Amino acid sequence: DQVMIISESDVKSLLTLQDAIHLTEKAYSELNAAQSMIFPAVREEIKEYQGIFGIKSSYLIAKKYIGLKAGGFWLGNAAKGKMNHQSTMMLFDAESGEPLCALSANYLTAVRTGAAGAVAAKSLARKDSKIIGIIGAGTQARTQLEGLLATFPVEQVLIYGKTEGKEELLAKEIIEKGYSAAICPSPQELAGQSDIIVTTTPSYAPVLHTSWVKDGAHINAIGSDTRGKRELVIDRKPDKMVCDLWVQSSIMGEFQHGITREELYAEIGEIVNNNKKGRENEGEITLFDSTGLSVQDLEVASFVYEAFKSKFV
Ligand code: NAD
Known part of the structure; x- marks a missing residue:
């Protein structure tokens, strides 16, 4: 099976700020109640290109999603007409480890923040x-x-x-x-x-x-x-x-x-x-x-994934 790809424009069409506010509250609440887990973050400098590359991942226990966001911040991008922040997410089924989707996560990050x-x-x-x-x-x-x-x-x-x-x-x-x-x-x-x-x-x-x-x-x-x-x-x-x-x-x-x-x-x-x-x-x-x-990212990404599936699949 092919991994589903959810593009930046699909994320924009499926996610509102109000949804993100509700999902962020849920992410904070669940983490505090030990209903989710955050794994150690990776954060490394890519000095040659003024980049910071990171991976943040976590596990939403009740919703059975594991996922990660990879990417970071490249200070010189703006001068080249690109966004400084760059990131992509992957979502997996926690029960089987199967990959569910890859999502473009630039807009997702800005909205969840x-x-x-x-x-x-x-x-x-x-x-x-x-x-x-x-x-x-x-x-x-x-x-x-x-x-x-x-x-x-x-x-x-x-x-x-x-x-x-x-x-x-x-x-x-x-x-x-x-x-x-x-x-x-x-x-x-x-x-x-x-x-x-x-x-x-x-x-x-x-x-x-x-x-x-x-x-x-x-x-x-x-x-x-x-x-x-x-x-x-x-x-x-x-x-x-x-x-x-x-x-x-x-x-x-x-x-x-x-x-x-x-x-x-x-x-x-x-x-x-x-x-x-x-x-x-x-x-x-x-x-x-x-x-x-990462639990903010996963709450929002899993919401987008479910909305995408019910609309397009
Ligand atoms: P951006 O490059 O789009 O914008 C940064 C802005 O800050 C620019 O307008 C720049 O002129 C201004 N600026 C830079 N240095 C300044 C200074 N010393 N005084 C006043 N203004 C200054 O960047 P962005 O995507 O908006 O990200 C901003 C920061 O937020 C980054 O450090 C990024 O890593 C961080 N960030 C945090 C979260 C989070 O969850 N907390 C999420 C995403 C990004």
């Missing part, structure tokens, strides 16, 4: 968050914003980036959607005004100090997903520091830079499962670090 930001902000940010500050204006910035625009009564988006033209383009897209948008001259200025701040850069040098944010603000730190990457200086300790998974966050995420397990408030699954509280008052500063979990 936008969903992760929305899920975390739903329980950690102020419900009346109106001003979103976004640092970085690339692929992930779009879906991060999409997730927050669908979840909060947003009035304005502030943008800070370092590639001239990119920030302007993002601002134009946001204005076309009916929101106000402005480019900030510095991340400090952006942080001082925003209710929710999202960092989505591939930076190895910090771009945001937590001491710059106002009381009651929430930060979604999305960009750091590899050893050495760093977007934050935690010079004012947030009241609640949360991550998707400590074993990843402390190695490849924002908490690899000197944050201890004791300082972590929770993994997001504990909050989704109501074992720990989300935001408790209007003044707390909260921080969520996303490194991206």
Whole structure:
């Protein structure tokens, strides 16, 4: 039998952000309840081509899927008109090991990461968050914003980036959607005004100090997903520091830079499962670090696979 191939355009036609939000919540919840397993991640540099190649895999116990995502981030791609992020997934039957499908996973990754930001902000940010500050204006910035625009009564988006033209383009897209948008001259200025701040850069040098944010603000730190990457200086300790998974966050995420397990408030699954509280008052500063979990990829990929089968097979 041939392995089914699900193309980028098929994934786009079968997956919505709302589906991804629901599936991401499920992925966080199941992992916290030991209903899924994450296997050790592989992450290697392809120095010659400014690439980072990784493999993340996991097992969804109840749904009987095993799967992996392979690919990563090639910093020089954008200059050649290609996306920096590149990934493909494979899904297998957990009972027999048979391959079920290969899926193009660039859009899938962006949507599931936008969903992760929305899920975390739903329980950690102020419900009346109106001003979103976004640092970085690339692929992930779009879906991060999409997730927050669908979840909060947003009035304005502030943008800070370092590639001239990119920030302007993002601002134009946001204005076309009916929101106000402005480019900030510095991340400090952006942080001082925003209710929710999202960092989505591939930076190895910090771009945001937590001491710059106002009381009651929430930060979604999305960009750091590899050893050495760093977007934050935690010079004012947030009241609640949360991550998707400590074993990843402390190695490849924002908490690899000197944050201890004791300082972590929770993994997001504990909050989704109501074992720990989300935001408790209007003044707390909260921080969520996303490194991206294989169980998110598998929840979404298996949903797309089942939808593809029922539509086309
Ligand atoms: P991209 O190349 O499309 O966009 C990156 C943006 O950041 C660009 O606009 C660039 O100008 C800007 N930027 C770079 N350095 C900056 C700096 N120092 N200050 C301000 N802006 C800066 O990249 P992308 O696909 O959006 O990915 C962004 C990051 O998110 C990468 O590190 C990627 O590995 C990571 N990522 C994380 C997850 C997750 O699950 N947490 C998922 C996918 C990607």
